[in-house]
Amino acid sequence: MPELAVEHVGTRIAEYRKRARLTQRELAQRIPYSYSLLHQVERGHKSASPDLVSAVAKALRVDVTALTGQPYVAELQQDRLEGMIRPIRESLDLYDLGADPELAPRPVTTLVSEADDLCRQVRATHLHRAAAALPGLIAEITTAACRTPCTEVWQALGSAYRTAHDVAVKLGFYDLSTIALDRMGWAAERASDPLLAAVRQYMRALVYFREGEHTVGLRLVALGHDMVRQAEVTRASLAVAGQLHLGATVIAARARRADDVRTHLREATGHARRTGEAMHVHWLSFGPTNVAVHEVSAAVEMHQYGQALGKAARIALPHGWPMSRRSHFYIDRARSEMETGHTESALGSLVTARRLAPQQTRYHPGARETIKALLHMQRRTPDTLNHMADWINL
Structure with a gap:
């Protein structure tokens, strides 16, 4: 099959590699991937997995977004x-x-409800709304916090900042997401809310996970656990602690630290037994289902694709997830x-992802890379795959 005629992750890797005056073999020696794989990725014959992209970005000292x-x-x-980004x-x-x-500003109870509703909309993937x-809403809550500061209004502001982070990440504006997380920490400190602060550390850890900085990510998770311990033991604190363990699971998986993966999954499983499905606690979707889904993600990160499929087949996503x-x-x-x-099944899963959350899927680098890889693997391109390729402007 011919190479992709458009720019893709592989062409950007080649461009930045050449800027660094490195050959493919020299770059391959700096990352935990073979020359053969790197060669195929640059030519567009293999998909660029998120872990490969983060490793290359780290080796070339560029942001992941420069490559994606x-x-x-x-x-x-x-x-x-x-x-909508500039406002x-x-x-x-x-x-x-x-x-x-x-x-x-409207009454604090109304602002709190509005901030909570925006979290709900993002999880329902109503990104435009x-x-x-x-x-x-941020402008209104900011004014309310300045005029009549109280814990509830600061928590609502922190929640709104968290939504700004979520929207920015899903649309690929990672610089904006970092600013939103800084503001979230600022609001959490004024709210004296250790759980809100811990959720922020979880999100910060995922930023470093994306950039391939595993050690920093795990340190942030540990800091989040320290913050949770400042709160009373409640269902909410158990859910936040459990989600921190799930964050550590995928970070450790990408770092190929299998023992740490098992440890964090075991801890998360124990917390999930105590919380049950806690989908609305800080909108983390924590519970037994999320633990099982993270087992799949960890297997994918460790390139154990057969195991990932076996685990995925046993998962029944609950109503309302x-x-x-x-x-x-x-x-x-x-x-x-x-x-x-299993190319037909892969296409079917992507179609399902698109049906469930079209905008999120369209802007997800992993989904886009899988679509591109399927184009090269198919001798005869199905109409559905052509439609998906057109959809991401390929």
């Missing part, structure tokens, strides 16, 4: 999302400007199916 090409501007323009960015700069004299409402998590599960499943040669 995020944000995907053409798609954002088509979905009318690009224009969110501006709203994050209001934190130290004091109260807006032209705003009359959440992104449109977010700047105004967030669409964002469902879609992510099917994207992981598609990668495992593609890597084991």
Whole structure:
């Protein structure tokens, strides 16, 4: 099959490798992947897995987004999302400007409810709706916090900042997501809320996971556990602690630390037995299902694709589980199916992910790379795959 005629992750790796004046063999010696694989990735004959991309980015000292090409501007323009980023960015700069004299905030209970609803919308993958409402709500809560500061309003502001982070990550604006996390920490400190602060450490850890900085990510998880221990032992604190263990699971898996993977999964399983399905606790979707889904993700990260498929086949996603998590599960499943040669099943999983969460799937680097890889693996390209390729502007 011919090489892709458009720019893809492999071509960007080649471009930055050449800028660093490295041959393919020299770069391969700096990452835990073979020259043969790197050669095929650069030519577009193999998909660039997230762990390979992060390893190359670290070796070449560039951001992961430089290699993935995020944000995907053409798609954002088509979905009318690009224009919503600047208002969110501006709203994050209001934190130290004091109260807006032209705003009359609604009651705190209403603001808390609105912030919670935005978290719900993101998990339902209503990204356009959440992104449109977010700047105004942040401005309103910021003014309320300046005029009548209290724990509840600071917590609501922290929640709104967390939504800004989630939207930014899903659309590929990672610089903006980092700013949102900084603001989240600022609000959590004023709320004196150790669980909100711990959730922020979990999200920070995933930032370093994406960049391939495993040691820093695991240190942030440990810091999150320290914060949880400052709170009373409740269902909420157990859920946050359990989610921290799940974050550590995938970080350790990408670092090929199998013993740590087992340890964190065991701890998370113990917490899940005590909490049950705690889908709405800090909107972490923690519980037995999320533990099982992270087992699949860990197997994928360790390239144990057969095991991942076996584990995935035993998972029954409960009714009401967030669409964002469902879609992510099917994207992981598609990668495992593609890597084991089950190309029709992989395409089916991607179609399911798209049906469940179209915008999230469209902007997910892993989904896009799997679509591109399937194009090279198919001797005759099915119409469905052609439609998926057109959908990501390939």
